[in-house]
Amino acid sequence: MSGRKALLHPWVTNRAKYADKFVPKEVAESVKRYAQAHRFQKAVRHSMATNLTSSELHKLRNIFEGLDTEGHGTITIARLKEVLEAEAAETGQNPFGGIDLSNFDIDGDGEIDWQEFVAAIMDDHELHNEENLAKVFRQLDVDSSGTLSLTEISTILGNEHQFSRQVLEAVKRNRGTGDGVETIQMTFDEFKNLMLSKGDLSSVSKKRRRDTIKNFSFSEVQTDENAEQNV
Ligand SMILES: [Ca+2]
Numbered sequence: 001m002s003g004r005k006a007l008l009h010p011w012v013t014n015r016a017k018y019a020d021k022f023v024p025k026e027v028a029e030s031v032k033r034y035a036q037a038h039r040f041q042k043a044v045r046h047s048m049a050t051n052l053t054s055s056e057l058h059k060l061r062n063i064f065e066g067l068d069t070e071g072h073g074t075i076t077i078a079r080l081k082e083v084l085e086a087e088a089a090e091t092g093q094n095p096f097g098g099i100d101l102s103n104f105d106i107d108g109d110g111e112i113d114w115q116e117f118v119a120a121i122m123d124d125h126e127l128h129n130e131e132n133l134a135k136v137f138r139q140l141d142v143d144s145s146g147t148l149s150l151t152e153i154s155t156i157l158g159n160e161h162q163f164s165r166q167v168l169e170a171v172k173r174n175r176g177t178g179d180g181v182e183t184i185q186m187t188f189d190e191f192k193n194l195m196l197s198k199g200d201l202s203s204v205s206k207k208r209r210r211d212t213i214k215n216f217s218f219s220e221v222q223t224d225e226n227a228e229q230n231v
C-alpha cells in the first residue's frame, strides 16, 4: 500500500462509517469564529467543555473519532492537516480552509486532545447560553466572591500571567476607575461582554479601542487593524 493509500484507507473507512457526520458546515463556521477569538475566550471555552451534557458530546465524539483514525485519543496537528487535505482532494472542499490549525492546540503541545477539540467546535449557542456562562463563571470564582480576581483569572490562563493582567487592564480602562489590576474584580457582566466580544477586546474597551489595539498584541487584533487599513 502506498503512503498515500495508507493514509486514506482508514479515513475512507471512517468516512463511510460517519457519513455526513464529518465536519458539518455549522461546525466549520464555529471553528472559524473560534480561530478569531482571543485567548481568554479560548481558555474559558476549554473550561466550559467539561460542562456539556452527554448528548451534546456524543455528536462531537463522532467527529473526533472520525479524525482520530488511529484511535490514539489525540490528533496531532500534522495529522489533522493530512486528513483535511484528503477530504479536500475527495470533495473539493476543505471545511477548515484558511484556519490556522494551531488554534485548536491551547496548551501548545502539538496535539489536539478531546477537551481542546470540544472547546474549538462547541456550538456557539452553548457559548452564548447565559446559564453555561454563569456555570463556568462560578467554577472560575474559586472563593465564591461573585467576581473574578487576578489570581482566579490567572488559573485558567496558566502561565500567561502577563496576559491575565492585560485582560484586567482592559476592564479597568473600560470602567475608567483608579483601581489597580491587583485589586480590580471582574463582574459577571464584564465577563459576559468579554466572552461575547468578537476577536478582540473592543466590547470591553469600546471607548479606547485604538489604545486597546496598541496595548494588546493579539494576532487577531492586528489582523483586525490590518483589515481596517485595507478598507
Ligand atoms: Ca494540546
Ligand SMILES: [Ca+2]
Pocket (backbone or CB within 6 Å): 141, 142, 143, 144, 145, 146, 147, 148, 149, 152
Ligand atoms: Ca472571586
